[in-house]
Amino acid sequence: MEDIARRTVSKLSWRLLPLLMVSYFIAYLDRVNLGFAGASMSKDLGFTSTVFGSAAGIFFVAYFLLEVPSNLALERFGARRWIARIMLSWGLLSAIQAGVGGATSFNLVRFLLGAAEAGFFPGVIFYLTLWFPAAYRARIVGWFMFAVPISTVIGSPISGYILNMEGAMGLHGWQWLFILEALPALVLAGVVLAYLPDGPADAKWLTGEERQWLTTTLAAERRNREALHAISWTQSLRNWRVIAMGFIYMGITVPLYGLGFFLPQIIKGFGGLGNVEVGFVNAFPYLVGAIAMLFWSRASDARRERKAFLLIPLACIFVGLVAAANIAAPVPKMAAVTLAAFGIFSALPVFWTFPTAILSGVAAAAGIAWINAIGNLGGYIGPTIFGMLRDRMGNDVFAVMFLALLSVLAFVLVLLVGHDARAEQAQQVPVRA
DSSP, X not given: XXXXXXXXXXXXXXXXXXXXXXXXXXXXXXXXXXXXXXXXXXHHHTOOHHHHHHHHHHHHHHHHHHHHHHHHHHHHHOHHXXXXXXXXXXXXXXHHGGGOOSHHHHHHHHXXXXXXXXXXXXXXXXXXXXXXXXXXXXXXXXXXXXXXXXXXXXXXXXXXXXXXXXXXXXXXXXXXXXXXXXXXXXXXXXXXXXXOOSXXXXXTTSOHHHHHHHHHHHHHHHHHXXXXXXXOHHHHHHOHHHHHHHHHHHHHHHHHHHHHHHHHHHHHTTSSOOHHHHHHHHHHXXXXXXXHHHHHHHHHHHHTOOHHHXXXXXXXXXXXXXXHXXXXXXXXXXXXXXXXXXXXXXXXXXXXXXXXXXXXXXXXXXXXXXXXHHHHTHHHHHHHHHHHHXXXXXXXXXXXXXXXXXXXXXXXXXXXXXXXXXXXXXXXXXXXX
């Protein structure tokens, strides 16, 4: 049985994860490349930090409004077609950002971009529950979300080089950034449509024995979850634990996006660094976070422990950001940011084991989307309030402290919500893979 489990999970991982990771890499890069465009774009278009932060965050207002409908559509029409649709529309709108000429058009395009991308991340999280047993879920989500820090590790230097294309063919560097980094999404939309299977029934590359083990295991887990938490998709939207999980996630996303959109500008403020150098310095905390994400999620699976493995990273976020807010020297300030990055990226995959332990079927599609929608309001709150505090105070101290406070909210809510270990004990397979 262990041999079948290892063989099946290995096949699933190699078949599904590379395409999903590359897709999320491009999605996240298209979402946060605005951080690199920010300094030159704001200068060219006359944006204050408040205007820039608000436009950066309005993306997540549309994202919030359409998350649940989009995920229900994915459950209805299938992952292959719906994810391809999302990628095509966000690629087009990401490129259109190059044509904005002022605050109004900037806000409009960012809002539409959020609407286009709504449902991608929770859709994939839901999609992974259709394939991978609970015992493997933290590491699988960890590998998928590995694309988040890696998009910055790789994208930061690339974005720096693209920004140096200033004046080529009469375009600003930030315009080239939006255009060139949107192209992969358009290509990948076709690849997803041709390659991604909707569910295990389409997995012709599994043997009969492997498919039987997979469907039996997932069905047993689903029965166990529904025996403990039999709720409809509408009930999942009102469930206090689901809503609380959304605010836990917000406590992670506020620091994630607050730093993502403004860290390049903070580094630029150190002085003496060009676009490429800023890109490499900005990449370092994310590189540490990427490595931590993989090891931390695997350790959580191996020990079948979730709560402690989420509380420790949340504490690291708080300590790192408080230190960063109160340190001016570049090297120790970046060391503190790196500690916060370790916390952010270690927390992300472990967090997503919480909702998937209690939600199944359409309730999972709606509940996961609802959690992600609430949490991603942090993408609006973080940059918007960060920009306002930065303008008002004339420095980053209070802005970074604000990010730190949200991790405290998440820490307290984790203590209240806990983690339903009974639901995760439904797996009929060993944790080794």
